[in-house]
Amino acid sequence: MAVDFSEKIITDPVDINGFLVHFMDFPDSCPVCHFSISPEFILIHKKQFHLIEVLCGCPSNRCGSLFFAVYEYDSGSKSYWLSHCYPYSGKDKEFPEEIVQLSSDFVQIFNQAHHAEQEGLDRICGVGYRKALEYLIKDFATHLNPDEAEQIRKLPLQQCIQKYINQPEIKEMAERAVWLGNDETHYVRKWKDKDIKDLKNLIDLTVYFISMTLKAKKYREEMVR
Template identity: 40%
Template sequence: MSRNVEIPTSGKRHGINVDMFPSECGLCHKNVDPTYISGVFIDGYDNSSSNVLELVFQCTNVECRSLIIGYFRRTQKNVFEFVNNAPLEPTKKEFSDEINSVSENFIEIYNEAYFAEQKMLTLISGIGYRKAIEFLVKDYLIFLNKDDETSILARPLGQCINTLENENIKEIAKRATWIGNDEAHYQRKWEGKDIEDLKKLIEVTTYFISMDVASKKYLEEMS
């Protein structure tokens, strides 16, 4: 449902409709219905000439109360459509203790890609996720066999995946790599899959690795 706000320009107030207010504060990451303060037309003088609008809100979370800038663009229906809001403090993806013990490199790379995605840098975030997969798989193999580290690091990712004994990890990691490769290449092979599928496959891969590491740990401790 659209919402009406007034924009002050040179003593006049222009009523305009926006499709929605920002629903999450980019700093405290709480779901809020922010308080509208004011706004400006960016590429024109008034509602009749401008297609771009910036509105200022205040976060209603009493522990935050930060200002929120909402960015809007006019649609063919003469409503300004919400695009995104700023400022944004990226959040981190948390992983299990087992994944932390296997590959701190993976977690750092994944979160850099995740930061890029939250900053709307989606054309490069996919490549970062692809790199994260490689570090996860290779560090996992090294975790299982430290004496083979030099050989593992020298192999291409595909060969490393094929040496995995756990079939669940092997098959899911393969598919994560396929989509990750699409993110790095000009032409896509998996047209029906995107970065959300890539993240889901990474999540499943980390789940199976976590379960494998935890089971090995308990079997060793309780032998």
């Protein structure tokens, strides 16, 4: 039976400490600043019979946020297990400097999708990744062909890759990312054994090859023999 504490809310530090022995695990990072921490336990709230919330404090001086750790009672082990923490502030994915300069839209849209995924919205984040990819490819194509910016903007993504992307590695990865990206927006999946993880891998590879191409281009231009 779940520990029966008579009070709905425990605030006495001694009682809180006494209660911690029923917890099987503790939050090991702050959901707001994402640093590794050992939180301070400020208050225990018995929400339902098998569900308690623990108000925690992040000890980091720069953050110092309050957050809740939600624990569920497991009758098998007769203890409380950490389910999740909230509020969760999404963590940004970092991109190489060349990519940020090439397409800040890509970085922004990718991270919005990334946050949605971290919030558990895994059925809709794919559409965001697909949109981010379009900005990445079109901004890269425009970077290589500045005079054709207008045509590039209007062209469907697949055709844009065919017409403007000549580097085989980028072309092959980007094409496949588009195939999977389109699956995220359509009712019927064509690539049944592939998922969001594969889409993100292909975007990662596209980012990698574009980044390498831009770096190499920069040195070729800066160091002419």
